[in-house]
Amino acid sequence: MTTYLLYSDEQLAALLRQGNHDAFGVLYNRYKGVLHVHAYKKLGDLEKAKDLIQELFVNLWSKRDALPETLNLSGYLYATLRNRILDVVAHEKVETKYIDSLQNFVTENNFITDRHVRERELSRLIEQAVNELPERMREVFIMSRNEGKSHKEIAEALEISESTVKNHMKGALKNLRSKLGLFTYLLFIFKFF
Amino acid sequence: MNNETAKELLRKYRENTCTEEELAILESWYLKYDLKDLAQLSSEDLLAIEATQAPKPVIEAKTASLWQKFLVASAVVLILGAGLFFYQNKTSLIKDNSPLLSSSEESRQGERTATLALSSGEVFNLDLKKKGIVIRAKKILYSDGVFISSVRSVEMLITIKTPLAGAYQVTLPDGSKVWLNAASSLVFPATFEGSPQRKIAMSGEAYFEIIENKNHPFLVQSKSQEVEVLGTHFNIDNYEDEPNVKTTLLQGILRVGVRNSTASNKSVILKPNQQAILGPSGISIHHVDAENYKNWTEDLFWFDKEPLESVMRKISRWYDVKVEYQVSDRNRGKLSGDISKNEDIESLLKILEQSMGYKFKLQGKKIIVSE
Numbered sequence: 001m002t003t004y005l006l007y008s009d010e011q012l013a014a015l016l017r018q019g020n021h022d023a024f025g026v027l028y029n030r031y032k033g034v035l036h037v038h039a040y041k042k043l044g045d046l047e048k049a050k051d052l053i054q055e056l057f058v059n060l061w062s063k064r065d066a067l068p069e070t071l072n073l074s075g076y077l078y079a080t081l082r083n084r085i086l087d088v089v090a091h092e093k094v095e096t097k098y099i100d101s102l103q104n105f106v107t108e109n110n111f112i113t114d115r116h117v118r119e120r121e122l123s124r125l126i127e128q129a130v131n132e133l134p135e136r137m138r139e140v141f142i143m144s145r146n147e148g149k150s151h152k153e154i155a156e157a158l159e160i161s162e163s164t165v166k167n168h169m170k171g172a173l174k175n176l177r178s179k180l181g182l183f184t185y186l187l188f189i190f191k192f193f
Numbered sequence: 194m195n196n197e198t199a200k201e202l203l204r205k206y207r208e209n210t211c212t213e214e215e216l217a218i219l220e221s222w223y224l225k226y227d228l229k230d231l232a233q234l235s236s237e238d239l240l241a242i243e244a245t246q247a248p249k250p251v252i253e254a255k256t257a258s259l260w261q262k263f264l265v266a267s268a269v270v271l272i273l274g275a276g277l278f279f280y281q282n283k284t285s286l287i288k289d290n291s292p293l294l295s296s297s298e299e300s301r302q303g304e305r306t307a308t309l310a311l312s313s314g315e316v317f318n319l320d321l322k323k324k325g326i327v328i329r330a331k332k333i334l335y336s337d338g339v340f341i342s343s344v345r346s347v348e349m350l351i352t353i354k355t356p357l358a359g360a361y362q363v364t365l366p367d368g369s370k371v372w373l374n375a376a377s378s379l380v381f382p383a384t385f386e387g388s389p390q391r392k393i394a395m396s397g398e399a400y401f402e403i404i405e406n407k408n409h410p411f412l413v414q415s416k417s418q419e420v421e422v423l424g425t426h427f428n429i430d431n432y433e434d435e436p437n438v439k440t441t442l443l444q445g446i447l448r449v450g451v452r453n454s455t456a457s458n459k460s461v462i463l464k465p466n467q468q469a470i471l472g473p474s475g476i477s478i479h480h481v482d483a484e485n486y487k488n489w490t491e492d493l494f495w496f497d498k499e500p501l502e503s504v505m506r507k508i509s510r511w512y513d514v515k516v517e518y519q520v521s522d523r524n525r526g527k528l529s530g531d532i533s534k535n536e537d538i539e540s541l542l543k544i545l546e547q548s549m550g551y552k553f554k555l556q557g558k559k560i561i562v563s564e
Contacts, residue, residue: 041227082223090203101226102199102219111221118220125224 009073016064024064028057031074033141035081037129042085052084078122307361309333309341312350317341319353325362326353328383336362344383354378355397357513360489367391367404369411372490374398375510376432385409400428400490403445414452418471421448427463428486434506438471441486451476492534498527501551505562512538519563520551 004012004026015023032053039049056077089098105111112118130141205211206219307319309326319326323335328351333341344351355361355373363371366384369391373379377397385391391411403411403422413420415431418438425445431438440449442463449469450460461469461476468481488495494511496504502523505516511534526549532541542553542560554561 042223082220086206086219086223090206098226099199099203102202102222105222105225106198106202106218111218112224113214113217115217115220118217118224121224122220 010071013067013071013073016060017067019064024057024061027060027073030141031077032057033133033138034126034129035077037132038126039081039085041129043088048088052081052088056081056084075119075123078126079119081126082122307353307355307359310352310354311342311344312352313345315342319361321359321361325364327364328366329364331383336364346383349383350380351383352378352380357510365391365393367406367409369401369403371395371402372400374400374489375513395429395431397432398428398430398489400426400487402426405445417452418476419450419452421450422446426487428483430486432506432510435503436472439468439486440471441468441481441483442466443483443487449476488531489534493531494534495531496528498529500524500528501526501549501562504528504545504549505560508538508541508560512541513558514538514555515559517559517561519561521564526551 004015004022007015007023007026009027012023012027016027035053035056036049039052040046043049043052059080060077089096092098112121130138133141202211202215202219205215211219307321309317309319319341320335323337323339325336326341327334327336328344331344333344333351335341353361353363353373355375355377357376359375361373363373363379363381365371365381371379371393373395374397377395377399379393379395379399381393382388391406391409392414393412394414396415399413401413401422403425405425411422413422413429415429415438418431418440420427420429420440422445425447426443427445427447428441428443429438430440440447440463442465444465447463447469448460449463449471451471461478463469463478466480466483468479468483468486470477470479485495485497494507496507500523501520502518504526508514509516528545528549530548532544536544538555542555545551546553552563554563
């Protein structure tokens with residue numbers, strides 16, 4: 001199970017589609033921090049935020065079979081969370097601060113028309129919350145996401161990974177030795193320690 | 194102010210009847226609007242976030258058991274995760290081009306320093322004038338006692354990487370000594386306490402003098418093999434560009450196991466003056482004068498009936514030069530003997546010319562071999 005901690009989102013998504021509990025657990029721990037902080041910033045209520053996040057992951061699990069092959073996992077989580085929060089806002093029975101703020105915004109008439117740009121902005125916004133996380137949660141997020149990506153690139157390049165996700169070597173590589181870097185051995189250690 | 198438009202927008206969102214533009218407005222507003230300024234997150238709030246449990250079991254009976262498993266899985270993962278990564282990192286976000294990964298970007302040719310990397314992301318350039326480093330009592334020091342860094346977490350992994358033309362010595366946390374040859378790496382934990390085995394990983398070439406401890410087996414992992422020792426002196430030649438992996442035992446007892454193998458011969462036991470050679474067809478034992486395989490640690494090149502290409506591989510690693518062949522057969526020749534590594538490359542090439550009968554010409558960082 002230790003090995004999944006360094007898996008990339010793509011690898012975990014593939015395992016998730018197969019119904020792998022451990023992979024799901026890793027994804028949950030990886031993202032819950034930033035998502036929780038983000039939801040809290042938007043809703044102002046820690047408990048409500050927590051409920052939303054848990055609901056988000058419950059749904060992710062129950063929809064795991066239907067997840068598309070080329071899923072941008074973080075993008076999917078972030079967009080789904082945003083939509084849920086907008087839903088909560090839209091269902092507020094009483095006049096809230098939201099209405100004033102939204103009205104002002106509409107009047108300014110300055111919004112992002114491109115959906116992809118909005119999505120990227122959303123990712124950036126959510127991920128900058130990582131700096132506000134408690135130390136340990138920050139570490140889990142940073143290390144697993146960033147190093148998971150590189151792990152995947154290197155593993156793909158060298159076919160060293162014993163992961164259940166098949167990686168195909170993209171043609172011969174020049175200078176194998178220069179690519180056989182420190183990280184590969186970190187990889188070994190994490191698998192076998 | 195008339196709030197009609199805002200109310201209208203939200204109603205349409207509820208009813209899922211927003212146009213593209215209305216959606217764009219709402220989502221853009223979402224990006225800008227914060228109900229609660231994060232500066233106000235108290236430490237209690239942060240603790241509450243950290244303490245968030247796994248999702249509550251869903252009410253439906255059929256999915257309840259799924260969540261039981263999930264609860265256990267995520268709790269275990271969290272503990273392992275915390276254990277592996279727990280330490281204080283004051284540096285900024287590790288990006289995709291973090292120092293830990295630098296070797297994947299630049300060619301080894303460019304490197305001039307030995308480096309020490311910690312799993313925290315910190316990287317230190319090691320002074321090649323000092324012969325080696327020591328890990329002792331949660332500190333990393335040069336062998337002359339000069340301080341380099343402390344080990345802030347016992348789970349920390351340490352990676353030493355030597356450049357072309359540079360060798361280094363490492364004293365491991367248990368007192369065992371490793372000599373790393375040029376263009377080699379060694380990865381090991383900050384402490385061996387608490388693990389059932391003393392496990393390290395390497396690439397390239399290294400010579401080991403391992404402190405005996407019958408209760409704490411020592412394992413050296415490399416790409417295709419795993420060596421298990423009790424207390425012993427041995428050399429592993431595992432350079433990528435050599436056709437075989439050679440493990441040579443000077444004293445003690447060693448088991449060499451093959452990883453990922455379908456061959457029938459999966460491991461061999463070595464006695465002193467035996468060498469295990471792991472090649473594509475499996476692993477075999479040969480008798481050798483093991484002392485010779487340690488010569489490089491004393492700054493000697495040593496050749497044993499080696500053909501041209503094999504000789505040039507060693508030379509190119511040590512002097513950090515490329516080789517261009519203008520010969521009909523690179524596998525000709527049987528060079529034996531030792532030459533000091535401290536010779537400058539021109540003198541060395543003259544000696545080789547006389548011994549091997551080839552012509553060697555040095556052009557900048559390239560050697561041209563011709564007949």
